[in-house]
Amino acid sequence: MAGCAEDPGEAAGAEDTSLILTNARVYTLAWDDPSPDGAVMPDAPHDENGWHPDAEAIAIQDGEILFVGSNQEAMELKGESSRVIDLAGATVIPGLVDSHTHVFGLGALLDQVNLIGVATEEEAVALIVERAKSVPKGEWIVGRGWDEGAWANAYPDKALLTSAVPDHPVFMDSLHGFGGWANQAALDAAGITPDTLVPVGGEMRLGSDGQPSGLFLNQGVEMLRDAVPTPSRETLAKQLLLGLHQMAADGFTVVHDAGLDTEAMSILEEFEAADKLPIRVYAMLSLRDEDLIRKWIEKGPDGDTDSMLVTRTVKAYYDGALGSRGARLLYDYADQPGHRGISGDGYGFNQALNAEAMKAGFQIAIHAIGDAGNREAINILEKVFNEHPSTAGNRHRIEHAQVISPDDVPRLGRLGIIASMEPPHAMEDKAWAEQRLGSERILGAYAWRSLREAGARLTFNSDNPGSDHSIFYGLHSAITRQDKNQQPEGGWYAEQRMTADEAVRGYTRWSAYASFREDSAGVIEPGRWADLTVMTVDPYVLADESPGDLLRGQIVMTIVGGKVIYERSAAPTGSNRGF
Numbered sequence: 001m002a003g004c005a006e007d008p009g010e011a012a013g014a015e016d017t018s019l020i021l022t023n024a025r026v027y028t029l030a031w032d033d034p035s036p037d038g039a040v041m042p043d044a045p046h047d048e049n050g051w052h053p054d055a056e057a058i059a060i061q062d063g064e065i066l067f068v069g070s071n072q073e074a075m076e077l078k079g080e081s082s083r084v085i086d087l088a089g090a091t092v093i094p095g096l097v098d099s100h101t102h103v104f105g106l107g108a109l110l111d112q113v114n115l116i117g118v119a120t121e122e123e124a125v126a127l128i129v130e131r132a133k134s135v136p137k138g139e140w141i142v143g144r145g146w147d148e149g150a151w152a153n154a155y156p157d158k159a160l161l162t163s164a165v166p167d168h169p170v171f172m173d174s175l176h177g178f179g180g181w182a183n184q185a186a187l188d189a190a191g192i193t194p195d196t197l198v199p200v201g202g203e204m205r206l207g208s209d210g211q212p213s214g215l216f217l218n219q220g221v222e223m224l225r226d227a228v229p230t231p232s233r234e235t236l237a238k239q240l241l242l243g244l245h246q247m248a249a250d251g252f253t254v255v256h257d258a259g260l261d262t263e264a265m266s267i268l269e270e271f272e273a274a275d276k277l278p279i280r281v282y283a284m285l286s287l288r289d290e291d292l293i294r295k296w297i298e299k300g301p302d303g304d305t306d307s308m309l310v311t312r313t314v315k316a317y318y319d320g321a322l323g324s325r326g327a328r329l330l331y332d333y334a335d336q337p338g339h340r341g342i343s344g345d346g347y348g349f350n351q352a353l354n355a356e357a358m359k360a361g362f363q364i365a366i367h368a369i370g371d372a373g374n375r376e377a378i379n380i381l382e383k384v385f386n387e388h389p390s391t392a393g394n395r396h397r398i399e400h401a402q403v404i405s406p407d408d409v410p411r412l413g414r415l416g417i418i419a420s421m422e423p424p425h426a427m428e429d430k431a432w433a434e435q436r437l438g439s440e441r442i443l444g445a446y447a448w449r450s451l452r453e454a455g456a457r458l459t460f461n462s463d464n465p466g467s468d469h470s471i472f473y474g475l476h477s478a479i480t481r482q483d484k485n486q487q488p489e490g491g492w493y494a495e496q497r498m499t500a501d502e503a504v505r506g507y508t509r510w511s512a513y514a515s516f517r518e519d520s521a522g523v524i525e526p527g528r529w530a531d532l533t534v535m536t537v538d539p540y541v542l543a544d545e546s547p548g549d550l551l552r553g554q555i556v557m558t559i560v561g562g563k564v565i566y567e568r569s570a571a572p573t574g575s576n577r578g579f
């Protein structure tokens, strides 16, 4: 959060009706989409030497882009109150969109005590003591990240923690969730005694006095997790702001939040009314919250697309995840014969309510991972299109679209269904995805190129906080199909790679389309929103020359509606190549 202004109204450049950015490597994205095989269109700023920026300066007025072009012409527009920012060779692209996030979850993670990388119990206790100073007595302190593998020979217990932090229940989850560590106040609050029933597959350690030691393993950790109270509205509001400011600091001007319930929506609405949203939020209502969906069906989707909070989407959940073998497959899992995952009714999908929301004009964003999950989800959408043709034009999305049968790939393009995908997931799942699917089906997994070639539109995102939302990681994953260690050599199923232009579009122009904003965002040109992201690296040039260096990129500045929402504290150190 370093450098992130606490109050966006105080941020440099706020209220300024005239901001001029100079000496930048501006990629406007005003040229045509690359062809489905990735080939660059003739109007793109690309020649025999590769990519080059198509402008060097931008002038902004009243939240909109006034001018894009040369430094000299931009400076001619300078007024008395204009702020001029010399970007010293940094790269500017249209404002980044993360089109599938969970911002409250991200904020909750940021709000917890972070024990990742902490080496000893004493060090961990010191961090918890520090946190306790700002938490009212009696309230829970939750954290995560102590390494149950590295600490296995000397597990922590309640003794030191209880004497150092006696007045707050403390629960520290481990790095991978297989260990839980608590103090006496937490054991008391949870009502845990030596006689408490331990869940099957779990362990509660006892001390030499026969009392619970404060250390729980495997399913036993649930005994602590279940005791932590659900956060108050005040806590949720704080976590929302933490999450949004973190996204702003990481270059994002818009988030699409994938699955909001009644309380989350009411907090967002309150923030919008108080003009406290630092970046734009495109809300997806959770289909699991039936009261909320019925309320919105009654009033219909938001008509405007340009307020800070726009609600016109319903998030549906169709099947499980591939890693835990919940994704619904057409045939058995390769590594678990007889098992095909779960979907539909079995996964709590309310088909009738989904159809009602579609008829009321909502865009559906339906989570589907397995090849059967995807086929069934497409069938369900298509059936409603056939019965109510007006529903077909609402740019419905399949979230993840992770494993798709070759028979179904062309249906997305034909039906106008957008594949909303996470390039990092391919990199994180590659260790086991082929074991689940086998060598045939893996060819239809994370198949960005196959989808484009079959005419489907894409939008890219992180699904944070489960994955790292860093744009540099996202672009690197999309462009190289290599992980953060640049493995494997040549890329994992490299034929599915995206070009730099496609990857950048996935997080900008194509995401604008996925939220009905292709006329106001996604391209840097006069009359559009002044939503811009400034970064140290030039992804277009690096993709060709040294894609691994994308991972070294940093965000310099984030501008939303002409306001500088985030500005890195150090002066930009851009050079021609960005660092």
Ligand SMILES: [Zn+2]
Binding pocket: 100, 101, 102, 258, 463
């Ligand atoms: Zn999600």
